[in-house]
Amino acid sequence: MNSAKKKELEITAAKIRIKALETVRTAGSGHIGGSFSIADILAVLYFDKMNIDPADPKWEDRDRFVLSKGHCTPTAYTTLAMRGFFPVEDLATFRNIDSYLSGHIEMKHVPGVDMSAGSLGQGVSCAVGMALSAKTYGKDYTTYAIAGDGEIQEGQIWEAAMSAGFYHLDNLILFVDYNGLQLDGRLTEVMDPSPIDEKFRAFGWNALVIDGHDVEAISAAIDLAKASKGKPTAIIAKTVKGKGTTAFEDKVQFHGSYPTEEEFEIAFRELNENLARLEKEYADIISGERKG
Amino acid sequence: MSEKISTRVAYGKALAEFGGDENIVVLDADLAICTMSCYFRDKYPERYFNMGIAEANMIDVAAGFATTGKTAFCHSFASFTAGRGYDQIRQSIAYPNLNVKVVGSHAGLTVGEDGATHQCIEDLSLMRTIPGMTVICPCDANEARLAFKAMLDYEGPCYFRTGRDDLDVVTDKIEGYRFELGKGSLLKDGSDVTVIATGLMVQIALKACEILEKEGISVRLIDMHTIKPLDQEIILKAAKETGAIVTAEEHNVIGGLGSAVSEVLARNYPAPVEMVGVEDVFGRSGHSDELLVRYGLTKEHIVECAKRAIARK
Numbered sequence: 001m002n003s004a005k006k007k008e009l010e011i012t013a014a015k016i017r018i019k020a021l022e023t024v025r026t027a028g029s030g031h032i033g034g035s036f037s038i039a040d041i042l043a044v045l046y047f048d049k050m051n052i053d054p055a056d057p058k059w060e061d062r063d064r065f066v067l068s069k070g071h072c073t074p075t076a077y078t079t080l081a082m083r084g085f086f087p088v089e090d091l092a093t094f095r096n097i098d099s100y101l102s103g104h105i106e107m108k109h110v111p112g113v114d115m116s117a118g119s120l121g122q123g124v125s126c127a128v129g130m131a132l133s134a135k136t137y138g139k140d141y142t143t144y145a146i147a148g149d150g151e152i153q154e155g156q157i158w159e160a161a162m163s164a165g166f167y168h169l170d171n172l173i174l175f176v177d178y179n180g181l182q183l184d185g186r187l188t189e190v191m192d193p194s195p196i197d198e199k200f201r202a203f204g205w206n207a208l209v210i211d212g213h214d215v216e217a218i219s220a221a222i223d224l225a226k227a228s229k230g231k232p233t234a235i236i237a238k239t240v241k242g243k244g245t246t247a248f249e250d251k252v253q254f255h256g257s258y259p260t261e262e263e264f265e266i267a268f269r270e271l272n273e274n275l276a277r278l279e280k281e282y283a284d285i286i287s288g289e290r291k292g
Numbered sequence: 293m294s295e296k297i298s299t300r301v302a303y304g305k306a307l308a309e310f311g312g313d314e315n316i317v318v319l320d321a322d323l324a325i326c327t328m329s330c331y332f333r334d335k336y337p338e339r340y341f342n343m344g345i346a347e348a349n350m351i352d353v354a355a356g357f358a359t360t361g362k363t364a365f366c367h368s369f370a371s372f373t374a375g376r377g378y379d380q381i382r383q384s385i386a387y388p389n390l391n392v393k394v395v396g397s398h399a400g401l402t403v404g405e406d407g408a409t410h411q412c413i414e415d416l417s418l419m420r421t422i423p424g425m426t427v428i429c430p431c432d433a434n435e436a437r438l439a440f441k442a443m444l445d446y447e448g449p450c451y452f453r454t455g456r457d458d459l460d461v462v463t464d465k466i467e468g469y470r471f472e473l474g475k476g477s478l479l480k481d482g483s484d485v486t487v488i489a490t491g492l493m494v495q496i497a498l499k500a501c502e503i504l505e506k507e508g509i510s511v512r513l514i515d516m517h518t519i520k521p522l523d524q525e526i527i528l529k530a531a532k533e534t535g536a537i538v539t540a541e542e543h544n545v546i547g548g549l550g551s552a553v554s555e556v557l558a559r560n561y562p563a564p565v566e567m568v569g570v571e572d573v574f575g576r577s578g579h580s581d582e583l584l585v586r587y588g589l590t591k592e593h594i595v596e597c598a599k600r601a602i603a604r605k
Contacts, residue, residue, distance in 0.1 A: 060361065107359070107388050115359060116388040119379055125349045126384055129356015129364075136317065136339065137360075159349035167341075
């Protein structure tokens with residue numbers, strides 16, 4: 001990945017976080033922490049890797065994405081809107097009674113959503129079905145999924161892992177958002193699922209451990225997964241819950257709590273400062289290329 | 293006497309018979325020779341997936357297939373699809389309205405000696421309370437085949453209940469019998485009382501009708517193979533014309549056919565209802581014939597309930 005592309009994706013992720021926070025603020029609720037921890041992964045998937053067409057969201061050969069941690073709609077819906085699946089202005093209706101943008105991710109009414117999810121532990125199985133369908137019917141698309149690190153406490157995740165390994169689904173790539181926090185506290189205190197990578201390997205998967213906020217590392221891991229034959233790949237993405245601002249980072253209450261005015265103010269200021277810095281760096285890269 | 297055949301075998305044969313459609317995929321959870329998905333497996337192995345003893349995953353994998361435009365059939369005992377898989381069916385099949393057909397075999401008491409853990413008497417209740425589900429419970433092999441075909445032609449989430457025991461085939465001998473999804477089948481006309489039965493209880497009800505007719509009581513018999521959407525019209529017509537209703541099901545009296553019929557009557561045309569079913573208790577090990585007697589799922593009990601309903605007019 002060249003430095004301009006890298007910076008573009010970082011800018012996209014920064015914009016996703018800002019718009020997602022505006023969306024939560026307008027709605028009066030929403031899950032910020034886990035939404036922010038996956039923003040960089042979403043940016044790489046939807047703005048670099050996935051073979052999709054916003055003008056034809058049901059295109060049968062498209063790559064699929066399942067947000068198994070279905071509560072992380074603030075960044076997921078924002079990503080789809082910014083990618084052109086529906087108007088960005090509609091995000092202002094998020095969670096409203098007359099809106100099509102529900103609290104948890106929903107496929108029937110939201111363009112670009114490939115699977116509904118909410119009750120944790122189910123989305124990976126659904127992704128297995130999509131990947132198995134591609135294998136059965138000779139389709140080339142890749143199926144991506146994101147599960148939470150707390151979510152993998154659900155036993156069904158390991159049923160899904162067993163079946164994906166058994167059916168050699170090398171067209172399936174699962175991100176585990178390893179931010180270390182869940183609603184009731186730290187994973188290590190509630191129910192520690194580690195070592196996560198070794199568990200997936202034991203079920204017949206490749207497992208990669210990366211920095212989940214490094215767009216280059218995310219992109220490289222996807223390339224490795226796609227090049228691998230005969231096995232699904234789990235990308236254990238080490239992340240920070242609430243990533244992007246000191247207001248939310250690694251704070252357990254921002255699984256689902258609504259910030260105070262002061263926290264909103266700090267968050268927007270830091271997120272916007274970061275975006276300005278990234279845009280300046282991008283401008284420097286472009287002007288450097290021109291001079292070069 | 294014609295050959296006896298279970299609804300699960302008839303279902304499995306129909307699945308294989310109509311399984312040539314390339315869009316059909318079939319999943320099972322290590323019970324292929326019990327649910328009878330094995331007939332399809334042997335004919336179309338390339339579209340058959342054994343998911344192991346992991347029903348929750350199987351149901352959601354079926355949902356994933358359905359999002360790619362396939363018609364996915366998934367199988368296990370009723371206890372392990374409708375029961376264990378309830379949340380998966382609710383969230384990943386019914387809520388997104390996917391074209392998945394969930395089959396629950398060995399439903400009710402007649403799984404027999406395996407006992408209460410495997411005797412699902414709650415599946416009709418669980419499935420019919422999920423918005424958008426179609427719930428089907430055929431009464432014999434002939435109807436199971438017709439119901440399968442109707443389910444295949446219908447696009448949307450369905451639950452299909454089958455039983456373990458070999459049963460007489462009765463519907464093919466009834467003049468004017470026809471099957472339409474969502475419409476109760478009138479098996480016998482009558483004016484004093486109406487018996488509305490589903491599944492195995494239909495043929496037990498037929499025997500009860502013979503007894504009642506000998507005693508000079510005119511009985512109407514409705515085979516309610518589709519529990520949802522429920523045929524309100526045929527129920528209300530029966531209530532108005534016969535004034536007394538008996539329901540009969542191999543299921544808990546709470547939440548199943550009896551409840552569904554009562555809901556329709558209570559909201560539209562109150563009439564006396566007597567219910568034949570399992571009286572909110574778990575089953576036990578035993579031969580299926582013994583169990584039906586022990587829990588009151590008999591022609592004699594239907595006769596008794598018919599008289600009681602008439603007396604309450």
